[in-house]
Amino acid sequence: MMRADLELIHRWIPNGAHILDLACGDGTLLEALARNKGVSGYGLEIDPVGITACIEKGVNVIEQNLDEGLVNFEDDTYDLVVMTQALQALRRPDRMLDEMLRVADECIITFPNFAYWRHRVHLGIRGYMPVSKSLPHAWYDTPNIHLSTFNDFEHLCREKGLTITDRAVGIRDHEGHWASRLWPNLFGEIAIFRISRRQD
Amino acid sequence: MPELPADSVGLVTPQTAHFDDPLDLACGKTLPAYDLVYETYGTLNAERTNAVLICHALSGHHHAAGFHASDERKPGWWDTHIGPGKSIDTDRFFVVSLNNLGGCHGSTGPVSVNPQSSRQWGPDFPMMTVGDWVHSQARLADRLGIERFAAVIGGSLGGMQALQWSLSYPERIANAVVIAATPKLSAQNIAFNEVARQAIRSDPDFHDGWYNEHDKVPRRGLKLARMVGHITYLSEDAMGSKFGRDLRSEDLNFGYGVEFQVESYLRHQGDTFSSSFDANTYLLMTKALDYFDPAAVHGGVLAKAVNPAQCPFLVVSFTSDWRFPPSRSRELANALIRAGKSVSYVNIDSPHGHDAFLLPEPRYQAVFAAFMSRAARDLGLEERT
Numbered sequence: 288m289m290r291a292d293l294e295l296i297h298r299w300i301p302n303g304a305h306i307l308d309l310a311c312g313d314g315t316l317l318e319a320l321a322r323n324k325g326v327s328g329y330g331l332e333i334d335p336v337g338i339t340a341c342i343e344k345g346v347n348v349i350e351q352n353l354d355e356g357l358v359n360f361e362d363d364t365y366d367l368v369v370m371t372q373a374l375q376a377l378r379r380p381d382r383m384l385d386e387m388l389r390v391a392d393e394c395i396i397t398f399p400n401f402a403y404w405r406h407r408v409h410l411g412i413r414g415y416m417p418v419s420k421s422l423p424h425a426w427y428d429t430p431n432i433h434l435s436t437f438n439d440f441e442h443l444c445r446e447k448g449l450t451i452t453d454r455a456v457g458i459r460d461h462e463g464h465w466a467s468r469l470w471p472n473l474f475g476e477i478a479i480f481r482i483s484r485r486q487d
Numbered sequence: 488m489p490e491l492p493a494d495s496v497g498l499v500t501p502q503t504a505h506f507d508d509p510l511d512l513a514c515g516k517t518l519p520a521y522d523l524v525y526e527t528y529g530t531l532n533a534e535r536t537n538a539v540l541i542c543h544a545l546s547g548h549h550h551a552a553g554f555h556a557s558d559e560r561k562p563g564w565w566d567t568h569i570g571p572g573k574s575i576d577t578d579r580f581f582v583v584s585l586n587n588l589g590g591c592h593g594s595t596g597p598v599s600v601n602p603q604s605s606r607q608w609g610p611d612f613p614m615m616t617v618g619d620w621v622h623s624q625a626r627l628a629d630r631l632g633i634e635r636f637a638a639v640i641g642g643s644l645g646g647m648q649a650l651q652w653s654l655s656y657p658e659r660i661a662n663a664v665v666i667a668a669t670p671k672l673s674a675q676n677i678a679f680n681e682v683a684r685q686a687i688r689s690d691p692d693f694h695d696g697w698y699n700e701h702d703k704v705p706r707r708g709l710k711l712a713r714m715v716g717h718i719t720y721l722s723e724d725a726m727g728s729k730f731g732r733d734l735r736s737e738d739l740n741f742g743y744g745v746e747f748q749v750e751s752y753l754r755h756q757g758d759t760f761s762s763s764f765d766a767n768t769y770l771l772m773t774k775a776l777d778y779f780d781p782a783a784v785h786g787g788v789l790a791k792a793v794n795p796a797q798c799p800f801l802v803v804s805f806t807s808d809w810r811f812p813p814s815r816s817r818e819l820a821n822a823l824i825r826a827g828k829s830v831s832y833v834n835i836d837s838p839h840g841h842d843a844f845l846l847p848e849p850r851y852q853a854v855f856a857a858f859m860s861r862a863a864r865d866l867g868l869e870e871r872t
Contacts, residue, residue, distance in 0.1 A: 305827075327827075329824060329830075335850050335853075338831075338833055338854070339850075339853045339854050339857050340857075341831065342801070342831050342833075342854055342857040342858050342861065343857035343860065343861055344861070345799075345861045345865065346831075347799075347829055347830055347831055348831045348832075348833075349820060349824070349830075349831065349832045350832055350833045350834050351832075359817070359821040359824065360824070361825065364825075
């Protein structure tokens with residue numbers, strides 16, 4: 288069973304694509320994509336446990352800190368770049384977005400939506416920094432230094448003149464799909480964007 | 488009789504393979520006939536698909552694992568990583584480890600007799616390159632009935648041989664493990680090698696390399712060469728934590744004898760080495776290092792040079808290695824990425840400098856074992872029970 292956002296991404300990536308998976312974790316997505324869709328490429332990761340798991344699976348993994356950019360990857364050399372649940376931990380998420388769309392003309396990004404209603408309850412009503420399944424850390428030890436919302440990210444894409452070709456939200460099972468479709472910024476726990484630098 | 492450790496390959500006996508077919512070398516000369524000394528650990532399976540080749544570094548040899556005698560003080564130089572249940576698991580793999588040509592541990596080299604002159608080769612022994620070594624290793628594989636290695640593995644100069652294998656014989660290597668290596672030496676690396684060579688060649692006992700005929704050994708030169716080399720194998724931190732500014736006696740004695748512990752250590756390393764290693768071998772091994780540059784014939788573009796490679800690579804560096812620092816391994820990994828090859832790169836946190844590739848380190852072992860176990864799985868190798 289793959290994580291819900293990975294399941295969706297798996298569906299979005301075309302057969303035979305050559306991709307980069309930034310913060311690829313234990314390589315679950317790349318392994319499934321290679322097996323089911325003939326997808327090739329590399330994962331980037333800094334977590335030692337994740338890296339070893341990738342190698343054990345036969346997933347190509349490069350130990351590389353994303354804050355240093357993607358200088359070792361040439362322009363337009365990949366079909367797509369994926370980054371799940373790492374945007375919020377980067378020093379400059381906006382620059383990473385530029386980097387991703389330099390090496391490929393399409394990317395898929397997922398991140399925890401800070402405006403999710405449970406987070407709002409934490410902060411707005413109870414007056415505490417939100418702690419949830421998607422944001423499990425306390426404020427003092429969190430790696431998540433650039434939290435944003437579904438709306439914030441749409442705004443950044445508009446500013447950069449990028450095209451959002453698809454978007455979705457990851458939700459909890461018992462919350463209605465209709466609500467998160469109508470009000471993704473409120474009911475989406477995980478934001479999932481598919482972005483292109485092509486102007487449609 | 489002392490017990491051997493349970494995870495040891497146990498007692499091993501070196502073997503010699505003699506070759507009569509001449510070997511053409513990069514330097515233009517030909518080695519008419521030669522011996523290769525090697526050891527093997529584990530069992531070659533019926534399909535001959537589980538063989539792994541270990542390539543040694545500058546001062547290495549064929550004795551990579553196990554013991555030659557039950558009272559041998561230390562096991563082979565890579566015993567940490569070769570044995571039952573270890574990273575290179577001898578319950579699964581058949582390991583071949585040889586002494587390279589030009590060496591001084593049994594394979595044909597400067598101390599062997601030149602059949603043409605009936606005297607020792609000495610300084611006349613032809614200069615060897617990494618490519619020449621790989622060529623001779625392929626012949627050893629032929630002799631052992633190994634069509635394709637499950638993996639070719641090496642650290643430092645040995646890593647260069649693993650890389651060269653993937654380029655010279657892409658169809659004969661299923662996996663490559665390149666540890667603490669570099670796709671070419673830097674000016675600083677060559678400079679250190681040149682200091683080592685000058686130390687040897689300027690020793691009055693060197694006699695232009697004919698020292699054995701004069702019953703001499705250029706011991707002081709070799710010692711100095713090893714001392715310089717040894718500094719580059721350790722990190723500043725490792726040296727600092729091992730010796731600091733510790734003195735051998737309580738007070739300074741205002742002389743040039745050994746005062747600091749680090750001096751004592753280096754002199755000891757140099758002395759041990761100079762009484763066991765051949766000076767001409769040391770000279771030619773350092774030249775083989777200097778000459779290695781597979782990208783040179785491709786306009787310096789490594790991504791083009793690695794194009795023939797077909798196998799998955801594991802590239803490993805160590806954070807405190809300043810001889811072949813992580814940036815050199817990244818250069819290789821990036822070239823492989825650019826060429827679209829299958830590669831994983833890891834940078835192991837270690838305080839031990841270049842020597843880290845020889846030592847145990849949990850993350851290093853985990854990564855190494857994971858790669859080898861994936862390799863075994865892909866090749867359909869069963870664990871021997």
